[in-house]
Amino acid sequence: MNVVQTDIGMSAAIAISGVKKHFPGVYALKGITLSIDRGEFFGLLGPNGAGKSTLINIIAGLTRCDSGSVSVLGHDVVRGYRRARRCLGIVPQELVFDPFFSVREVLRIQSGYFGLGRANDTWIDELMDTLGLSDKVDANMRSLSGGMKRRVLIAQALVHKPEVVVLDEPTAGVDVALRKSLWTFIRRLHQEGHTIVLTTHYLEEAEALCDRIAILNHGSIIALDNTQGLLSRGIGNKVHISITVTEPIPTLPATLMTNLLSTDGTRLEFRLDKSVDSIGELLRELGRAGVVIIDLHTEEPDLEDVFLELTRERAL
Amino acid sequence: MNVWGFYTLFYKELLRFSKVAFQTLMAPVVTALLYLLVFVHVLEGRIEVFDGVSYAAFLIPGLIMMSVIQNAFANSSSSLIQSKVTGNIVFILLAPLSIYEFLLAFVLAAVLRGVVVGAGVFLVGVVLVPLPVHSPVLMLAFVLLGSAVLGALGVVAGVTAEKFDQLGAFQNFVIMPLSFLSGVFYSIHSLPDFWQKLSRFNPFFYMIDGFRYSFFGTSDVDPVFSLAIVGFFFFVVAGASLLMLRSGYKLRY
Numbered sequence: 001m002n003v004v005q006t007d008i009g010m011s012a013a014i015a016i017s018g019v020k021k022h023f024p025g026v027y028a029l030k031g032i033t034l035s036i037d038r039g040e041f042f043g044l045l046g047p048n049g050a051g052k053s054t055l056i057n058i059i060a061g062l063t064r065c066d067s068g069s070v071s072v073l074g075h076d077v078v079r080g081y082r083r084a085r086r087c088l089g090i091v092p093q094e095l096v097f098d099p100f101f102s103v104r105e106v107l108r109i110q111s112g113y114f115g116l117g118r119a120n121d122t123w124i125d126e127l128m129d130t131l132g133l134s135d136k137v138d139a140n141m142r143s144l145s146g147g148m149k150r151r152v153l154i155a156q157a158l159v160h161k162p163e164v165v166v167l168d169e170p171t172a173g174v175d176v177a178l179r180k181s182l183w184t185f186i187r188r189l190h191q192e193g194h195t196i197v198l199t200t201h202y203l204e205e206a207e208a209l210c211d212r213i214a215i216l217n218h219g220s221i222i223a224l225d226n227t228q229g230l231l232s233r234g235i236g237n238k239v240h241i242s243i244t245v246t247e248p249i250p251t252l253p254a255t256l257m258t259n260l261l262s263t264d265g266t267r268l269e270f271r272l273d274k275s276v277d278s279i280g281e282l283l284r285e286l287g288r289a290g291v292v293i294i295d296l297h298t299e300e301p302d303l304e305d306v307f308l309e310l311t312r313e314r315a316l
Numbered sequence: 317m318n319v320w321g322f323y324t325l326f327y328k329e330l331l332r333f334s335k336v337a338f339q340t341l342m343a344p345v346v347t348a349l350l351y352l353l354v355f356v357h358v359l360e361g362r363i364e365v366f367d368g369v370s371y372a373a374f375l376i377p378g379l380i381m382m383s384v385i386q387n388a389f390a391n392s393s394s395s396l397i398q399s400k401v402t403g404n405i406v407f408i409l410l411a412p413l414s415i416y417e418f419l420l421a422f423v424l425a426a427v428l429r430g431v432v433v434g435a436g437v438f439l440v441g442v443v444l445v446p447l448p449v450h451s452p453v454l455m456l457a458f459v460l461l462g463s464a465v466l467g468a469l470g471v472v473a474g475v476t477a478e479k480f481d482q483l484g485a486f487q488n489f490v491i492m493p494l495s496f497l498s499g500v501f502y503s504i505h506s507l508p509d510f511w512q513k514l515s516r517f518n519p520f521f522y523m524i525d526g527f528r529y530s531f532f533g534t535s536d537v538d539p540v541f542s543l544a545i546v547g548f549f550f551f552v553v554a555g556a557s558l559l560m561l562r563s564g565y566k567l568r569y
Contacts, residue, residue, distance in 0.1 A: 082414075097404060
């Protein structure tokens with residue numbers, strides 16, 4: 001499905017401005033302002049309770065914000081809800097389904113809600129084929145496995161060919177094979193011109209798929225950058241070094257103690273800040289202390305390190 | 317207006333109750349038939365409410381309307397509470413449907429189920445007891461308007477309730493007593509003065525009394541007045557439904 005972008009001058013797929021939401025006893029969102037460009041693959045990360053689903057529900061019109069505004073392709077999600085919803089496909093986090101209907105009925109009904117009649121059946125067939133649902137078209141929703149139900153949810157979100165697709169933890173609880181096939185499918189949607197917004201707990205997923213990432217914590221955006229930028233920010237200068245030596249070392253030079261993370265017999269763990277520390281200097285210091293190195297392993301930070309560091313900093 | 321979207325929601329509601337037709341269409345007809353057999357067996361020959369009208373004939377219109385009322389309410393309310401509890405209400409809430417399309421689809425589906433059940437009870441009734449039809453127009457008007465009131469009330473109850481238990485309470489403590497105490501089995505003129513006056517505050521009484529007029533040309537109150545009262549209740553209940561839907565009450569948090 002190649003997306004036909006109608007409003008060429010409009011760059012924001014989703015524009016969120018000063019959105020606040022308060023539930024009894026908790027401020028779920030504390031004034032979120034964010035713009036997601038058309039054609040972008042955007043990741044929304046955060047620990048449980050960070051406000052990700054609340055934000056997505058507000059974009060979808062399922063929750064109303066206390067103040068601020070959200071628009072999808074320039075259409076306000078409250079005042080211009082019809083147009084906004086036509087532009088938007090939402091894959092909900094929970095495996096919700098209507099037990100009365102078969103897969104084909106569910107998709108036809110969802111298509112009908114968007115004003116699309118039988119002329120859309122070709123697209124429905126294509127979707128079922130692409131998502132591997134062709135042999136389940138007449139199966140009742142109750143009889144499907146969790147993975148199949150997840151595919152139907154994705155098909156339902158795409159049935160009206162929306163330009164912007166929001167996936168709220170689409171790979172939560174699915175097996176590795178299905179996760180990989182969903183990745184491939186989502187990548188294909190993005191290549192075809194869809195704007196993709198993805199929330200996920202799998203940081204590896206966000207790192208592999210997203211162009212840009214926002215990290216939410218306690219209802220606020222604590223980081224917003226492209227994926228590489230996020231990886232190289234502050235924490236991104238850190239490098240983790242594991243060194244295996246021939247025999248346990250009774251005492252290390254005092255200059256190395258500040259970078260030492262742990263020692264375990266013949267294994268030493270160091271963390272260096274590349275902006276001030278040098279791996280070469282570390283190795284020379286170890287050499288001067290008479291240490292014989294038999295193995296060395298360095299590890300660049302991944303998104304998980306960034307995520308943990310940022311959410312931990314805010315919690316302190 | 318999203319005409320096709322509205323039609324799809326209406327069609328989905330029809331499909332939903334037709335898939336469980338034994339429960340939604342057949343069972344109410346059988347229940348009404350049992351009421352008819354039991355009450356007629358006990359009371360036939362002992363009571364003549366209207367001159368020249370047997371008790372069985374008097375009872376059938378009341379049973380028809382009671383079935384219409386209860387099933388119209390059950391249709392919209394049970395559909396909404398099921399969708400809310402299972403979470404699939406999101407598929408409707410994500411769609412570009414207005415609150416008017418939403419309400420109209422649920423109410424029309426409720427009306428249709430009410431009409432089908434009512435027609436079933438009518439057909440079973442006329443097989444057992446010959447029934448005159450004084451005014452088919454008024455008959456249709458009371459069935460359509462009465463089931464529309466209950467369809468809209470079902471939307472209010474379905475939106476308000478958060479679990480099946482709450483809806484069951486509404487059904488058993490509001491709908492059931494009001495429909496049983498509305499003159500289905502008796503004329504309010506046979507009641508003591510206090511209960512007669514109290515019955516006039518029961519909107520279901522006007523539905524049943526007016527509907528019965530459409531068969532026999534005789535009623536406790538003027539059928540045009542009854543129709544006006546039922547129409548008034550429709551606007552009140554539909555207005556309340558629309559206000560709830562507009563505010564997003566218990567749907568869009």
